[in-house]
Amino acid sequence: MQLLTKRELQIMNTLWHADKALSAKDISTLAPEISMNTILSVLRKLLKQNIIKTDSIAMSGSTLMRKYAPVLQESAYLTSAASDKALHEIVTGYIDDQDSTEDLDALEKLIQQRKNKLK
Numbered sequence: 765m766q767l768l769t770k771r772e773l774q775i776m777n778t779l780w781h782a783d784k785a786l787s788a789k790d791i792s793t794l795a796p797e798i799s800m801n802t803i804l805s806v807l808r809k810l811l812k813q814n815i816i817k818t819d820s821i822a823m824s825g826s827t828l829m830r831k832y833a834p835v836l837q838e839s840a841y842l843t844s845a846a847s848d849k850a851l852h853e854i855v856t857g858y859i860d861d862q863d864s865t866e867d868l869d870a871l872e873k874l875i876q877q878r879k880n881k882l883k
Contacts, residue, residue: 767845768815774798775806776815780838785819785831807832 768776778794779786786794788803795803810816811832819833843851862868 768841771798771802771806772810772815775803775810776834776836776838776841779816779832779834785833787822787824787829787831789824789829790831 774795775791775798778791782790782794788800788807791803791807792798792800807816811818815834815836816832817835818830820831821828822831823829846854859868859871
């Protein structure tokens with residue numbers, strides 16, 4: 765997978781952290797440092813690459829507007845964008861920072877499930 769540009773990543777972060785599909789106007793409100801023309805251009809590009817989808821169409825006054833939702837999940841992008849070494853360091857750091865056994869037990873369970881699938 766190709767890395768996202770700075771603007772693509774800003775828009776994707778806005779979509780990833782929203783609790784619902786967003787219109788270009790919603791994105792502009794949440795990320796006012798990006799011009800509406802740039803938002804529209806980037807949304808078209810992300811749609812073409814199937815990184816986002818049109819979730820719904822709604823009325824805004826007397827005009828129709830599209831609402832967008834991510835197809836590519838943040839965790840999948842981060843995993844593909846990071847090197848194996850960086851991922852290893854992230855996981856190691858996460859494990860070292862844990863103060864309770866609950867999260868470590870959950871990780872251990874996930875690791876065991878993955879090992880069982882690989883057998």
